[in-house]
Amino acid sequence: MNIIILDDYQDAVRKLQCAQRPELQNAKVFTNTVKGIGQLAVRLKDAEILVLIRERTHFPKALLEKLPRLKLIAQTGRVGPHIDVETCTRLGIAVAEGVGSPVAPAELTWSLIMASMRRLPQYIGNLKHGAWQQSGLKAGSMPPNFGLGLTLSGRTLGLWGYGRIGRLVAGYGRAFGMKVQVWGSEASRQRAVADGFEAAASREAFFTDADVLSLHLRLTPETRGLVTMDDLSRMKPTALLVNTSRAELIGDNLLVTALNRGRPGMAAVDVFESEPILQGHPLLRLENAVCTPHIGYVELDSYENYFKAAFDNVTAYLAGQPTHIVNPDAFKLHPGL
Ligand SMILES: NC(=O)C1=CN([C@@H]2O[C@H](COP(=O)(O)OP(=O)(O)OC[C@H]3O[C@@H](n4cnc5c(N)ncnc54)[C@H](O)[C@@H]3O)[C@@H](O)[C@H]2O)C=CC1
Numbered sequence: 001m002n003i004i005i006l007d008d009y010q011d012a013v014r015k016l017q018c019a020q021r022p023e024l025q026n027a028k029v030f031t032n033t034v035k036g037i038g039q040l041a042v043r044l045k046d047a048e049i050l051v052l053i054r055e056r057t058h059f060p061k062a063l064l065e066k067l068p069r070l071k072l073i074a075q076t077g078r079v080g081p082h083i084d085v086e087t088c089t090r091l092g093i094a095v096a097e098g099v100g101s102p103v104a105p106a107e108l109t110w111s112l113i114m115a116s117m118r119r120l121p122q123y124i125g126n127l128k129h130g131a132w133q134q135s136g137l138k139a140g141s142m143p144p145n146f147g148l149g150l151t152l153s154g155r156t157l158g159l160w161g162y163g164r165i166g167r168l169v170a171g172y173g174r175a176f177g178m179k180v181q182v183w184g185s186e187a188s189r190q191r192a193v194a195d196g197f198e199a200a201a202s203r204e205a206f207f208t209d210a211d212v213l214s215l216h217l218r219l220t221p222e223t224r225g226l227v228t229m230d231d232l233s234r235m236k237p238t239a240l241l242v243n244t245s246r247a248e249l250i251g252d253n254l255l256v257t258a259l260n261r262g263r264p265g266m267a268a269v270d271v272f273e274s275e276p277i278l279q280g281h282p283l284l285r286l287e288n289a290v291c292t293p294h295i296g297y298v299e300l301d302s303y304e305n306y307f308k309a310a311f312d313n314v315t316a317y318l319a320g321q322p323t324h325i326v327n328p329d330a331f332k333l334h335p336g337l
Pocket residue numbers: 102105160161162163164165166184185187188216217218219244245246270271294295296297
């Protein structure tokens with residue numbers, strides 16, 4: 001089988017020692033992302049199995065129809081709107097998802113919360129340049145009171161979304177003595193209440209009350225642009241907004257405008273509308289923004305469970321026992337694989 005692995009710019013394949021899986025030994029690995037349909041069609045024309053590392057390459061109908069040999073797309077993580085699954089089913093292309101553990105992204109969220117609330121990136125950066133700032137950061141162009149961090153205990157942690165990651169983040173918040181308030185769908189709020197957390201009384205109260213507000217939703221047509229300027233302008237000038245989910249829930253420009261206005265006072269983000277972001281991106285220039293390069297799953301345990309899950313799906317498919325297929329009807333075209 002002709003196997004192509006796309007977008008491995010975190011070197012997951014080598015780190016997983018895929019070379020030791022005989023079935024993947026001859027797989028062609030691309031580390032750079034190509035976006036145009038024409039270029040992709042050339043790159044992928046012989047592919048029978050495609051492994052997608054994350055979701056950087058999109059597979060709309062126009063591209064899928066140009067890949068006549070394709071039988072399987074195996075994706076790290078959940079299959080999102082970047083793959084036209086309906087077209088895949090019609091063309092007999094099976095799509096498999098490889099779900100990882102929510103622990104690593106939940107822990108990254110907490111790393112960002114703790115680092116940001118105590119201004120660690122700023123202190124560490126300044127100390128490297130010789131500034132011993134034991135009595136707080138110098139105000140400079142930063143919002144008032146930004147120079148002193150805040151403790152978490154007794155403060156309010158607002159979580160929009162209570163899925164696999166949100167739920168873990170809530171539990172860690174409880175361990176820090178925070179008051180956890182959940183907003184989101186009725187079902188999410190009910191699950192949070194069943195776990196002993198509070199549901200926010202209203203969307204307005206959710207944004208007004210939070211000292212730390214973190215988003216844990218999936219990006220869908222309904223959640224794109226979900227957070228508005230109205231929401232952000234209700235936030236406290238001392239509050240921290242965290243986004244490890246998807247940039248499009250807010251939009252980079254809106255967030256930059258809100259941070260420039262000082263509500264919220266600070267943001268910590270792992271996700272951007274276009275990745276990798278370019279040097280000079282406005283969020284990188286803001287003193288009250290802490291940015292990481294989409295590293296929710298970038299740590300050893302995840303490489304072993306998250307990326308491995310996608311490769312296991314390829315191995316199972318090749319062994320004639322496909323696993324984690326989201327569109328089993330695709331097999332109607334190729335009953336014997
Ligand atoms: N920065 C990074 O590297 C990573 C980012 N992510 C992102 O984090 C976000 C959250 O991911 P997860 O927590 O795994 O998503 P999830 O699918 O578990 O939850 C997402 C949403 O679905 C709702 N939901 C989940 N189960 C439900 C149920 N049984 N009933 C009703 N509603 C339910 C949740 O309340 C939440 O609003 C996503 O946007 C994901 O793409 C995930 C992993 C790594």
